[in-house]
Amino acid sequence: MKIKTTAAALAASFGVALFGALPTAALAAKDYLVTAARPNLVFVMDAKERKVVKTHTIPNTSMGNSPITLVHSRDGKTAYVIHNRWETVSGIDLDSGKEVFRAELSGGDIRGKSPFPMDLSPDGKELAVYVNPTQLLPGEYKVMDPYIAIYRTDAGTDAEPVRKLKVPRRVSTLAWSAKGDTLYAFSWDMLKLDPQTGAVKGQHPWRSWKNGEQGEPDTLAIWPQWEQTNVFATPYYVAYANKPEGDPSALRAGIWTLDLEKDTVHFKEFENARVVLFSSVVNPVRRDETYTVYTQLTKVNTKTGKMDRVDLDHTYYNVNVSSDGKELYIGGTQGDIAVYDSATLKRIGNIRTPGGGDQVLTSLRIFQR
Amino acid sequence: MREIKHYRVPSRTAILFTILLARCAVSESLASDGTAEALVNSKCAVCHSAKGDGKWDRISESRRTPEGWDMTVARMSFAHGVKMTREERSSIVKYLSDAYGLSPDESAAHRYIVDRTPSVVEHPENKLIGDTCARCHSYGRIAVQRRTEADWRKLVHFHVGQFPAIEIQAGGRDRNWFEIATGDASVELGKVYGFESDSWNKWKAQKPADASGSWRLVGHKPGTGAYEGTATVKRTGNDAYSVSMTVRYENGTSEQLSGSALVYTGHEWRATLKSGEREINQVMTLADGGRSLSGRWFESGYDAIGGTLRAVRADGAKPTVLSVQPAALKAGTRGRLVINGVGLDGDVSLGNGVKVLSVAERSAERVVVEVESAKDAVTGPREVKVGNARSGDALKVYQRIDYVKITPDHPMARVGGNGGSMNKVPAQLEALAYTVGADGKAGTADDVQLGAMPATWSFDNLNKVAAEMKDAKFAGRIDQTGLFMTNDAGPNPQRKYRTNNAGELKVTAAVKDGTRTVKATAPLIVTVQRFNDPPIR
Secondary structure, eight states, X not given: OHHHHHHHHHHHHHHHHOOSOOOOOOTTOOEEEEEEETXXXXXXXXXXXTEEEEEEEOSSOOTTSOOOOEEEOTTSSEEEEEETTTTEEEEEETTTOOEEEEEESXXXXXXXXXXXXXXXXXXXXXXXXXEEEEEEETTEEEEOOOEEEEEETTSGGGOOOSEEEEOOSOOOEEEEOTTSSOEEEESSSEEEEOTTTOOEEEEEOSTTOOOTTBOOOBOOOOOOOOTTTOEEEEEEEEEBTTSOTTOGGGEEEEEEEEEXXXXXXXXXXXXXXXXXXXXXXXOSSSTTEEEEESSEEEEEETTXXXXXXXXXXXXXXXXXXXXXXXXXXEESSTTEEEEEETTTOOEEEEEEOXXXXXXXXOOEEEEEO | OHHHHTTHHHHHHXXXXXXXXXXXXXXXXXXXXXXXXXXXXXXXXXXXXXXXXXXXXXXXXXXXXXXXXXXXXXXXXXXXXXXXXXXXXHHHHHHHHHHSOOOHHHHHTTHHHHTTOTTOOOOOSSHHHHHHHTTTSOHHHHHTEEEOHHHHHHHHHHHHHHOGGGGTSTTTTTTTHHHHHHTHHHHHHHHHTBSOOHHXXXXXXXXXXXXXXXXXXXXXXXXXXEEEEEXXXXXXXXXXXXXXXXXXXXTSOEEEEEEEEEEETTTEXXXXXXXXXXXXXXXEEEETTTTEEEEEEEETTEEEEEEEEEEEEXXXXXXXXXXXXSSEEETTOEEEEEEEEESOBSOEEOOTTEEEEEEEEEOSSEEEEEXXXXXXXXXXXXXXXXXXXXXXXXXXXXXXXOXXXXXXXXOEEEOBOTTSSSOOBOEEOEEEEEEOTTTTOTTSTTOEEEEEEOOEEEEEESSHHHHHTTHHHHSEEEOTTXXXXXXXXXXXXXXXXXXXXXXXXXXXXEXXXXXEEEEEEEEEEEEOOOSSOOSOO
């Protein structure tokens, strides 16, 4: 344990010593991974080189907690991350490490917390953040209606929302459509909101999804990993009331996808529920292939339902894919991002993140520069 | 390893909670009621506006156990920055527990959550309340609080403000949790666990009992067995006592304990006693106008290890038989029985089929007899009498052990230690022997429980997945007193997935009955640390 700590401390000091900008020329665009880690770290990694090239720190945060959702601008210049006990969003310049954007969700007697949902408009100009506000009155708390705060990304480090959209409770994901004309809010159903007014334009059923004898499907969608495909994917479990208790097929697992370009939904059950499934991503090249992680790496063809699976060396929460569709990057725990071959599901490497803090429930994103 | 570091904050919270409720009784003098009220005014009324007459916004709209009040007052410190010394915190908790506590009747059904009885499987009495609250914490935690409907609703608001994942986590996201919790569930809570009660009004009107005097006690410590002893309780202040205790176990060991006790709410006895380096905590109820005391005690830092205790006044009490050691006698055998009680004077009678051969030793508190049970003695309980002192079914006579049950029914242990912030949580198992009774059927009302028997303990993997994961190899070990101790916490590089030493085991107890062996099994779940371990779970 001692050796590990020392190595982590050394790596951290090397991390901050690596100055200079990431390449901007598109001569030979490379894949970079960006993620966060406890308690205040943002890492940029050269995916093919398997190394951390930048370690930035998030300023003024609660050091006892984990950063959560991370959203990057498509040009790979800025990463927005929810931190400070979910009460602050900071935009970190990925070249300089400078905080270029900061929005406090709490203020006055209001405690605002964002439990994961956040996304950037496709043009990178607006940031949507779901906020659960609570009024801290003398002697009591009063839960208020949640809202989506829309910020301009050029609002600086004292950002205030330019508008607030009304939204139901229990949203776990916000996802902007590829064209920018719809803001999806994943509540009990997948709602389609007008990003200007918040008006509900329609919905894709989830709770209200009727499919034979099935019950209400269950998912926890808190991992934005659709930047290369514009396809939101999440694993789900669903119970069948017509099956006797103890029948393995009474609880099934599947992958649910929403195409953020075409506004189409696809679902595919692929097995009787057997293992824990955390988050899913779609391969940008072979777009019928999804990958899901936890203590297994599972590949599912969402057309045929064919499934391949390997056991992992420890638990992983998040997953992303190289732009050529060949490599999988899986992370979340033990300061370790493993690299797998997407075709064979064989482990081909790993990237150790310095500093000793885990990613926990933050996002693992990919961009090209 | 590194995982442990992540939980430093919750573990600090746990440390804040472990300032035990009795420890302040002797070392610091508690403020008088008037001073304590002034303390509430200075520490709490900044936010909880005073309404006069010992009433404050929110504070006087709920009633709780001393642990419940201590958790709230501690939270005001670490979450809201209220600065108070240990003495001030103790005084406030004492004052609020006395003014806004629960009567003995009100908490009787859920003592397990206050006295930290290990591995209790709850069966929520109210489904709506259970479904709304007890998917995340115990139902007992609710059941030992009383609030107005409005205050229950405010508690829901607090939950969402403080734990914002509540609506998206498993157990909460399948429903409109906030709507249900602030709606129907708050109404139901106000009805089932409402603030106003006749029981409390009557209790509050009673004159507080004085616990000082000499006591005779008996009890049972799983893994060690029955014990008996005496205690001397001396008043040191308002509801505060010094306690010295002598305990003699049936296995021949004995110990001296001494420490202090504080009685909250007129009946909530909390004591911390030391025996050398060992420290135990008593969570008991003072009843019968201060003439009896009963409850559970456990070791500091290891609350799964402890026992039950029952005590009555030794001074001037009505003659009573408290226990017989051993509590079960096989038909057709000879042996020595120890009868414990108070005011024991006169002939010893042990009921049909049990003959007293001789009296080996006798005093008012303890009579030792040589006995013989008839070969054809009928299986069943016997009333034990010593003169006028009697006890309903202190002795059981049996022809044979028909079946054995492991208790707790669903034991759970937790990995810990290894340099982390949480101790290991062992599971102390016992093999309880039974006879089937006259109907010859197991599990019916006439079955007779014969108490804990010595057993040979072993364990194996519970199921196929456990076997594949080699849980039995990694999860821990069991000794022949039925104590299962887990292995170290943290990722184990030797295990698949580098997972920790959790596991699903099947534990077996083999009890000898003459030449026969009677076996029982139970699932034993070894799980991860409970990093946030408040006094009421």
